[in-house]
Amino acid sequence: MVDLNGTLLAQIVNFLILVAILAKFAYKPLMQGLADRQQKIADSIDTAERERREAEQLKLEYKQQLVEARSKAQAIVETAEKLAEENKEEILRAARAESAHILQKAQEEVARERELALAQLRGEVVALSMAAATKIVKEKMDTELNASLVSDFIEKLDDQKIGGLPC
Amino acid sequence: MEHGHEIGSHPLAHFAGLTFNMDTLMMTWITMAIVIVLAIAATRRIEIRPRGWQNFLEMAVVALLEQVEANMGPKGQKLAPLIITLFLFLVVGNELGLIPGFTSPTNDINTTLGLALMIVVIVHVLGVKNKGFIRYIKHFFEPYIPFVIINIIEEVAKPITLSFRLFGNILAGEILLLVLGMLVPYFVPTLWLAFSVFVGVVQAFIFTMLSISYLSNSLQDDHH
Numbered sequence: 482m483v484d485l486n487g488t489l490l491a492q493i494v495n496f497l498i499l500v501a502i503l504a505k506f507a508y509k510p511l512m513q514g515l516a517d518r519q520q521k522i523a524d525s526i527d528t529a530e531r532e533r534r535e536a537e538q539l540k541l542e543y544k545q546q547l548v549e550a551r552s553k554a555q556a557i558v559e560t561a562e563k564l565a566e567e568n569k570e571e572i573l574r575a576a577r578a579e580s581a582h583i584l585q586k587a588q589e590e591v592a593r594e595r596e597l598a599l600a601q602l603r604g605e606v607v608a609l610s611m612a613a614a615t616k617i618v619k620e621k622m623d624t625e626l627n628a629s630l631v632s633d634f635i636e637k638l639d640d641q642k643i644g645g646l647p648c
Numbered sequence: 649m650e651h652g653h654e655i656g657s658h659p660l661a662h663f664a665g666l667t668f669n670m671d672t673l674m675m676t677w678i679t680m681a682i683v684i685v686l687a688i689a690a691t692r693r694i695e696i697r698p699r700g701w702q703n704f705l706e707m708a709v710v711a712l713l714e715q716v717e718a719n720m721g722p723k724g725q726k727l728a729p730l731i732i733t734l735f736l737f738l739v740v741g742n743e744l745g746l747i748p749g750f751t752s753p754t755n756d757i758n759t760t761l762g763l764a765l766m767i768v769v770i771v772h773v774l775g776v777k778n779k780g781f782i783r784y785i786k787h788f789f790e791p792y793i794p795f796v797i798i799n800i801i802e803e804v805a806k807p808i809t810l811s812f813r814l815f816g817n818i819l820a821g822e823i824l825l826l827v828l829g830m831l832v833p834y835f836v837p838t839l840w841l842a843f844s845v846f847v848g849v850v851q852a853f854i855f856t857m858l859s860i861s862y863l864s865n866s867l868q869d870d871h872h
Contacts, residue, residue, distance in 0.1 A: 487666025488758035491673060493766050499680045499737060504729035507687035511709060514691070 658756070669756055676753040679741045687736065708735070715857065719864040723778075727770075727863060734763070735856040738814070742848030745822050746841055752848075755819040760811035760855075767859045768807045775866035810858055817851045 658669035690705040712732050716724045738754060745752030753759045776784045788799045821844040828837040 485758060485761065486660075486668065487663070488669045488672055488756060489762040489765075490666070491668055492676060492753070492756075492759045492762035495673075495676050495680060496733070496737065496763060496766065499683060500730050500733045502680075502684055503687050503733045503736075506684075507691045508729045508732065510691045511706070515706075515710070 669758060671751060672753055672756040672759060675741070675744060675751050676759065678750070679737060679744055679753050682740050682744070683733070683736045686740070712856065715860055719860050720867050721864075723867045724860075724864065730770075731856060731860060731863075734767075734859060735852055738852035738855055739849055742818055742852055743845060745818060746825070746844055746848070752818045752822065754814055754851075755822055757811065757815045760815040761807065762811075763855075764807035764811035767810070767862060768803070771806075771862045771866045774863065778867055806862060810855060814851050814855050817847055821847055 658671050661668045661670045686705065690702045709732050712735055713728055716728050716731055720727065741753045741759075743752075744750050745755055772784075778784075779787065788803075789796050821840075825837055825840055825844060828840050
């Protein structure tokens with residue numbers, strides 16, 4: 482069972498051949514693969530770290546920009562409000578002035594119309610008086626006639642005023 | 649093997665004045681072929697994301713590499729292929745004997761003692777290379793000159809314990825498997841077979857770890 486012979490040497494040689502084959506065909510690619518993977522993992526971690534830092538930086542920037550934007554917006558709103566206030570005052574003042582102007586103009590117009598109407602009325606009255614006078618002068622001016630004229634007038638007046646009711 | 653096969657006896661072949669156990673050599677070549685196929689299959693296309701068999705082999709190899717690194721340091725890197733091959737050869741060899749019709753190459757003392765002697769020779773060669781011949785010889789006489797006896801016994805014991813442990817475990821496992829198969833068929837041999845699978849891995853691991861430990865001793869600079 483335990484007898485040593487040439488197998489011992491053969492086994493050593495066999496094993497060394499196996500070592501040589503594996504070292505050449507399996508060990509090298511394996512170590513290369515392991516090294517590649519390690520490199521890749523290290524790269525990934527580095528990249529992730531770098532990206533994280535960049536993201537943090539960006540976040541900080543954005544935050545700052547947001548604060549700036551907010552303050553700027555605040556300023557713009559304030560300016561706009563002030564401007565609007567000023568505008569309002571301006572517009573009100575202008576409107577007030579305009580209304581006063583219009584009122585004055587209207588009053589003047591009314592006054593002028595009144596003057597004109599009065600002048601026209603006066604002219605008409607004069608013309609009417611003149612017509613009446615002419616008519617009277619045209620008729621023979623005697624008492625009889627005068628009397629009939631007057632009564633005629635009164636009758637007409639009665640007709641007109643009382644509506645032709647019999648007395 | 650057939651009934652009536654005498655366990656531990658080998659068909660012999662004579663060549664160049666030496667005797668060879670042909671079954672052991674055959675099984676060794678089969679083991680070598682399996683190891684080569686597995687290793688090349690696992691490493692033919694190394695992917696960044698390991699899959700399947702590559703993942704499994706890598707796990708074993710990385711674990712061994714860590715042991716080599718931890719025990720031997722950067723100088724041991726050159727020996728890493730040897731250690732990894734040793735482990736793969738022993739695992740496959742040990743488990744091969746559990747397949748009906750096959751025997752383990754490690755159930756022959758020639759195989760285990762051959763490997764153990766090879767390791768011991770490497771240990772001493774590395775020791776001389778690392779420490780220089782004078783210092784290397786001197787370290788057998790430390791801490792006191794009479795310790796040379798103990799030290800030499802230790803050095804002789806190393807290959808013997810290493811080889812007989814593996815040989816005994818594997819041969820005993822195979823013998824017991826056959827005996828149990830004859831005495832209480834089916835259930836009990838199956839249990840023992842399962843246990844032998846475990847024993848095969850453990851023995852391969854022990855042999856490899858002890859080899860690493862012996863090799864690391866001779867690589868250390870400031871011993872004592």
